[in-house]
Amino acid sequence: MPGPLSGVRVVEMTSTVSGPLAGMVLADQGADVIKVEPPMFGDTCRYLGSSRAGMGGMYAVLNRNKRAVALDLKEPNQKAALIDLVRSADVFLENYRPGVLDRQELGYDALSAINPRLIYVSITGYGLDGPYENRRVYDPLIQATVGMAATQGDLGQRPENVRTILFDKVTGLTAAQAITAALFQRTNTGKGQHLPVSMLDSALYYTWPDVMWSRTLQGEGASDVGELADYFHVLKTKDGYVSVILIQDDSLQLVSVWRGSEIHLDPRFTTLPARMANRQAFLDAMEETLADVTTNEVCDMLDSFGVPVARVNSLDTVHEDEQVLQQRSLVEVDHPEIGPMRLPRPPAHFDGQGPIEEFPARHAAYLGAHTREVLEEIGTDEALISAIERRDAEQAAQLQAAMAAAGN
Known part of the structure; x- marks a missing residue:
């Protein structure tokens, strides 16, 4: 998809939401985002939520405008292919637990040695070190840690989670903005860098101005005006x-x-x-x-x-709101594999990106759909490409048979 980041290549090795959303933003803005997944199952987000023909709606939204490559990094020749791909990349985006890629010799030190201009982005839950660094992290846990759960309902009452994966998405947006800033910085320095972005830091940065407005001024003399949420009301009417x-x-x-x-x-x-x-x-x-x-x-x-x-619109009527319709905020498209979809267009539309009717330029793809295309671009041996294709075909058949047996 054309855009201000055209010519920027991003190798994305992420799963679920935070990393894929960061890659989605970059892809929507024109970057060539190559999503590298393990074979057989790929990103677990492929199967989350409502799905059709083997792909979930959330995955289809988060992975539009990307190319899909499947590599088994336990195989030395496929790992070497990934490293060759990184040589051509501007950005490497990952959201593994701290230390996992270092142990596979795919951490920042290893990859920056072969590509000193590489911007290496590590999205984590609680950060790269500290007492929580190795915890499994999901959005509700970050909501709990930063106090967001305590703000739902009346303070002092039972905490509740926000009913959306808020901080996964905030972290993805934070990472995408940091990447574009790092690309700009590189034009001056000529050097890449390691950019750790944690959900914890992103959540605190996002919530602090309003959620903590009564806890920002320390010491005596600050006025007490209550909590910002107390200023807002949802009221019942005759019909809504x-x-x-x-x-x-x-x-x-x-x-x-x-x-x-x-x-x-x-x-x-x-x-x-x-x-x-x-x-x-x-x-x-x-x-x-x-x-x-x-x-x-x-x-x-x-x-x-x-x-x-x-x-207050219901989830089933948001698309009918007259302002949403006027702004053409949502688009309805036909995905070539999974059929009709409704999804939001990017909120920022840049010169030269073409009409809304052409969005997205590329739909989210099945696992490994662009493996041959990408590996041929970097000069990978034909024998290896053919072997990967045979593996993918065999595994796809196995997966389809298993899903059929399970009644899916």
Whole structure:
């Protein structure tokens, strides 16, 4: 896919979400991202969630615009092929546990020795060292560590996880931005570098400004204005829900007068601090006031008052939102193997990238779909390429037979 990173080659050896998302961003921006996976099963994300014809929807989104190569790194000749590929690369992106690739002689020291201009990116959970370095890490564990789980619901009550893998995705975006900055730096220094990016650091960096706004100023004399989340409300209407921000007292007065209510005169609700101190009573009173009006009516009227408001869309209606449609934020395409899909276009569209109708330039591919193409580009021996193709065909047949036997 053309873009500002055209001409940049990325060798991606990652799985699941954080690494693949970083590679996806780079591929969407024009980089030649070559995803190298182990044979037989490949990235476990291939099979997660809703799937069709052997590929999951999440994998199809995260691995668009990439080329797929399958190499068995336990085989010396295939490992040598990977090293040849790295010689031609600008970026090597991995999210293995700390030390795993070092033990395979594929760590930063080994690969930078053969390609001093290589930007080697290591995405980890808790970092490259420390008491947690070897823990298995998933997004909910990072949510717990950085305090995000404690912010869901009322503080002091039972913690809850955010119902999305938030920090995997934040880490992927952080890594992608760091890679582009490192590429720019290399134009001045001529040298590559090792870029460790942890989910822990990314999560703290992301959450701190608002989640920790009452814990940033240390020592005496800082005002206490509560938690930012307490300023926002989701209210039930006659036929759904709205998200509304009633920070200004005159906003509450406008809503109250519109509904023929006297909520704005109730001493528990006349000021923002009072509303925050009596939050549940305020929510109950507001929902009683809005109980006989529809979501559309609430949105239209509050918007006319200048009160920030939005309907709460269900997951099944997001694509029908009039602003989403106007912005063409989502595209509907036919994947050549797995059929019709709906997915978001990249939020930043660069000059020369062509119309939205041409996105994505390359769909997520089956395991090893581009092995021959890529290995031929780097001059790999034909006998090895043919042997890899025979292996892939045999393993694909075995996997299909196993899935058929399991009823999938």
